[in-house]
Structures are given as structure tokens and as C-alpha cells.
Amino acid sequence: MSRLVFICGHAGTGKTTLAKKLIGPLMKATASPFCLLDKDTLxxxxxxxxxxMLTGDPNDRDSPLFLEHLREPEYRGLIDTARDNLEVGVSALVVGPLSREVRERRLFDRAWLGVGEDVSVRVVWVYVSEETAxxxxxxxxxxxDAYKLAHWDEYRQRRFVPSGDMCNDLLMFDNTAPAAADHDALLARIVGERQAASGITPPLPV
Known part of the structure; x- marks a missing residue:
């Protein structure tokens, strides 16, 4: 079985660091090859x-112009690259904020993802407090990060913690100061074992 695992969350939550900790154990636990697809790297x-070229500021990555014209093509390319790997038997660990996609539950929509029932899909939401982030x-x-720091009050309005129906099948992970046991518990949830631990918690109130 191929696996599609998303590591999602807002900036500063430690998504990439977490993904790099998990990918080796994931390959060992599933006996499957994985590729790591980080949106910022790609x-x-x-x-x-x-x-x-458009604004004269190459670091302008959170402005309305970027969000309107470049965000969607980036994410579509990220999903398409993951699917290409899945089609040749390579599982994918996908890293990106994907906040809109989590809010709208697109990551659980197999038609939108373009994957069949033979692909295991897991979505992890990584969170820390706003102050920590x-x-x-x-x-x-x-x-x-220059734009979001210069416009923090604007950016923080887009931050949220999933709640209600949004959390169905979503694996919540508090990445403030996780221990090895928390990483192990998250790994168990991703590969399908039923195991609870302090690192996987109910959503915080919005």
C-alpha cells in the first residue's frame, strides 16, 4: 500500500523539522520508500x-498578490508531484501550511487529490502557540518571513486551530516541546496503530 502523509500547520510550528524526524522511522515501520516533498524546497x-519580477521583492511571499496568483499553482504542483511518486510505488511525505486545504477538508477528498482507495491518506496538523511561532x-x-513579520497583525488573523468537524480524521500534534515518546505515538497513528500519547491531543479552542 502506498501512503500519502501531509504535515500541515502555520509558519513557525516546526513542520519540516518534524517531517525529517519521521521519514526514516516511517520507511522502517512501513518497509516502503518515501519521498519528502517540502513546498518551500520545491x-x-x-x-x-x-x-x-512582479513586485521587486522576492521575499514577498504572504502578500495578497502572492496569495491570489501563486499560492494555488504551488499547492497544485505539490499534490501532483506527490501523486506522480505514488503512481510508481513511492510513498510521499508532503510538507506545507495547507491551512485552506485543511479548513475545507480537501486533503480527505480523494477525487481532489487524484488518488484511489489503495492509497493510505493521513493528515497531521502541527501546532504551537502564537507566541512560540x-x-x-x-x-x-x-x-x-519578512512580509508576515512586518504585517503580523494581518497574518495572525489567518492563524487558526482546527475544531469541530474539521478535526475528523485529523491527527493533532503539539510541537511545542515533544519528547521521543510523542514522536513514536504520532508515528503509530500515521501507520494505523491505535495508540494514544500526550503529543497527540484534542484541538485547542479557537
């Missing part, structure tokens, strides 16, 4: 060049 350079974003000093 499209960061291209989008920076495009925004540089802001601190991490400042500390990492990534130029791509």
Missing part, C-alpha cells in the same frame, strides 16, 4: 523569482 526559488520565526531569520 517552489521557494521559483516563487521568489516570480515575486521579484512568532519567536521561532524571528529566530530562524528566513527572508521569506
Amino acid at each position: 517552489y521557494g526559488g521559483y516563487s521568489a523569482a516570480a515575486m521579484g 512568532h519567536r521561532r520565526i524571528v529566530a530562524r531569520g528566513n527572508p521569506n
Whole structure:
């Protein structure tokens, strides 16, 4: 069985770090090859060049212009690349905010994903407090974060923690200070074992 695993969440939650911790154990636990598809790695350079031509600021990655014209093509390409790998028997660990897709539950829509019932789909929502996320974003000093930091009050309005029906089948993971046992418990949930741990928690109230 091929597996499609999404690691989603807002900026500063540690999605890429978590994915890199999980991919080795995932391959071992499932005895399957995995590719790691990080949206920023795949499209960061291209989008920076495009925004540089359009606005003169290659780091303008959260403005209304970017969100309206480049966001959707980036995510569609990310999903299409994952599907190409799945079709040749390589499972995919996909990393990106994907907040709109989680809110609208597109990641559970096999027709939208273009995958059949033979593909196991798991969606992980990674979260930390707004204060922790802001601190991490400042500390990492990534130029791509310049717009959101300069317009934090605007950006923070897009932050949310899934709740209600949005959480059906969604694996919540508090990435504030996870221990090895929390990573192990999340891995067990992804591969289908029934196991609970402190790192996988009910959603926080919005």
C-alpha cells in the first residue's frame, strides 16, 4: 500500500523539522520508500523569482498578490508531484501550511487529490502557540518571513486551530516541546496503530 502523509500547520510550528524526524522511522515501520516533498524546497526559488519580477521583492511571499496568483499553482504542483511518486510505488511525505486545504477538508477528498482507495491518506496538523511561532520565526531569520513579520497583525488573523468537524480524521500534534515518546505515538497513528500519547491531543479552542 502506498501512503500519502501531509504535515500541515502555520509558519513557525516546526513542520519540516518534524517531517525529517519521521521519514526514516516511517520507511522502517512501513518497509516502503518515501519521498519528502517540502513546498518551500520545491517552489521557494521559483516563487521568489516570480515575486521579484512582479513586485521587486522576492521575499514577498504572504502578500495578497502572492496569495491570489501563486499560492494555488504551488499547492497544485505539490499534490501532483506527490501523486506522480505514488503512481510508481513511492510513498510521499508532503510538507506545507495547507491551512485552506485543511479548513475545507480537501486533503480527505480523494477525487481532489487524484488518488484511489489503495492509497493510505493521513493528515497531521502541527501546532504551537502564537507566541512560540512568532519567536521561532524571528529566530530562524528566513527572508521569506519578512512580509508576515512586518504585517503580523494581518497574518495572525489567518492563524487558526482546527475544531469541530474539521478535526475528523485529523491527527493533532503539539510541537511545542515533544519528547521521543510523542514522536513514536504520532508515528503509530500515521501507520494505523491505535495508540494514544500526550503529543497527540484534542484541538485547542479557537
